Amino acid sequence: MQQEVVLALLAKEPSQGYQLRARLDEALGPLGEGLNAGHIYVTLGRLEKTGMVALEEPPQGRTQLADRKIYHLTPAGQERVFQWLSEVSWPRPDLAEFHLKLIAAAQAGLADPVSIVDAQRREMLRRLRDAQRAAMEEPDHSDAALLLEGVVLRLQADLRWLEACERNWIGRRERP
Amino acid sequence: MTSMRPVLRASGLCKTFGSGAALVRAVDGVELDVAPGETVAIMGPSGCGKSTLLHLLGGLERPSAGEIDLAGDPVNGISERALAHLRRTAIGFVFQGFYLMDELTAIENVELPGLLAGNSPIAARTRARELLEQVGLADRTGFLPSALSGGQRQRVAIARALINQPMIVLADEPTGNLDSSATVGVLRLFESLHESGQTLVIVTHEQRVAATADRLISMRDGAFVDETRMTGGSRGDLGKLIGLGGE
Numbered sequence: 505m506q507q508e509v510v511l512a513l514l515a516k517e518p519s520q521g522y523q524l525r526a527r528l529d530e531a532l533g534p535l536g537e538g539l540n541a542g543h544i545y546v547t548l549g550r551l552e553k554t555g556m557v558a559l560e561e562p563p564q565g566r567t568q569l570a571d572r573k574i575y576h577l578t579p580a581g582q583e584r585v586f587q588w589l590s591e592v593s594w595p596r597p598d599l600a601e602f603h604l605k606l607i608a609a610a611q612a613g614l615a616d617p618v619s620i621v622d623a624q625r626r627e628m629l630r631r632l633r634d635a636q637r638a639a640m641e642e643p644d645h646s647d648a649a650l651l652l653e654g655v656v657l658r659l660q661a662d663l664r665w666l667e668a669c670e671r672n673w674i675g676r677r678e679r680p
Numbered sequence: 681m682t683s684m685r686p687v688l689r690a691s692g693l694c695k696t697f698g699s700g701a702a703l704v705r706a707v708d709g710v711e712l713d714v715a716p717g718e719t720v721a722i723m724g725p726s727g728c729g730k731s732t733l734l735h736l737l738g739g740l741e742r743p744s745a746g747e748i749d750l751a752g753d754p755v756n757g758i759s760e761r762a763l764a765h766l767r768r769t770a771i772g773f774v775f776q777g778f779y780l781m782d783e784l785t786a787i788e789n790v791e792l793p794g795l796l797a798g799n800s801p802i803a804a805r806t807r808a809r810e811l812l813e814q815v816g817l818a819d820r821t822g823f824l825p826s827a828l829s830g831g832q833r834q835r836v837a838i839a840r841a842l843i844n845q846p847m848i849v850l851a852d853e854p855t856g857n858l859d860s861s862a863t864v865g866v867l868r869l870f871e872s873l874h875e876s877g878q879t880l881v882i883v884t885h886e887q888r889v890a891a892t893a894d895r896l897i898s899m900r901d902g903a904f905v906d907e908t909r910m911t912g913g914s915r916g917d918l919g920k921l922i923g924l925g926g927e
Contacts, residue, residue, distance in 0.1 A: 622905075
């Protein structure tokens, strides 16, 4: 999983590793079961080294246990999150990453998930147009046309899921 | 494109149903310019008002507020009779349900609006034959709609929409009742119409149809919320989606 996902989950409020893990579990449900439990802590450690996150000061005179550390975003981390939210994932859209992007954006109030969906859809439709044009230019029974049909079908599947995302996030906006 | 006079222009277009607490704004302040030769797709979830919008644009319903100009002439103030004439001659309609006359053959369906517009039977028949050829149904002219597949029926309906050389063709979910291969047939036809310079407005929730447009407008709750000009990307990128190339 990408570092940006962890960063964006932290954008909601300063949090401990297990809290991020809980947010991830809620967003992914059974699909998150395969994730290594220690992954978040490793990622947080890396992000700390690159200056994207920093530790909250521990209460005076006490040292912090590793799993009680509270992290927050640094300005550089925040900037990276904004950048990531506005990136359109292509050429191989990662469903889980996109899903978590919408959730993190909404939780932290950083961007409207529906406009993230719109941007992604624009990109996918452009590709669908390209694939479709290419398919229509192929002669009947061409081998390439068959493969292009596969591309078209994949893009359509992704676009249908984006429609579901759109409906869902519009619904949530209307009933907060 | 922008310097050319739009074929169709709508401004401040609204359509409301009901009143008071039950007031529904089916179309809520739409602004639209369609340039000559342009294909515009309007997409949105069902109930977003896109079909109502198309009916307003085609003069099938009157707006509650706002203006529509067709080739620079306002449509709003004109009489029912003049509006009916305009619908028959300047606008071609294509619907999801085809709406062919069951008891007429393919060629009779196509030529009918030509006859209604006052063309001679010979001229209408000649043009209808040409159009059926153009849509790939030269060998089906004498068939009744019941003997045609869904895709063929829709192609007859498209030929019919073109009989009076309309300024604009308005299509409402044209592939809504078609399977995948019939959809491709209709898409190819729209592409060739586009290449011949026909102006088209298509309302659809089918992405493949929308992807053929020059401009794609998303509609929600009666209003336009997003607009994309569909300039092509690079085909090389497409391979990456299925594991070719890339890192």
